[in-house]
Amino acid sequence: MNLEVEKKDILNIGYEHYNFDGVLVIYCDHNTEHIEQILLRSILKCFGEKYTITEIDDCLLEEGNPNNDKYFYDIMFVTNLPYEMFEEVDRDV
16 A cells, blocks of 8 residues: 655644754654654655655653653654745745
8 A cells, every 4th residue: 555645745744843053953742752653754755855854852751840850741853854845835825
């Protein structure tokens, strides 16, 4: 079975999209990181074979009261996709 993705599907990956030094960075929930990584890798190919995930980092975040011991983490995907290309897709939708 083949899954078809389009450029505009990148808007559905993660919950935040940032411009970091001119490239797209996406934050996603750690519970969905594996499937989102697979989808993002496929979606980036719609922009060109040279676009990839260049780095994956855990982001430790505090939950609730800063004095408690409850923490959770999310995932940050750094890509080499120029943020301008992401913005073009966002404008076209």
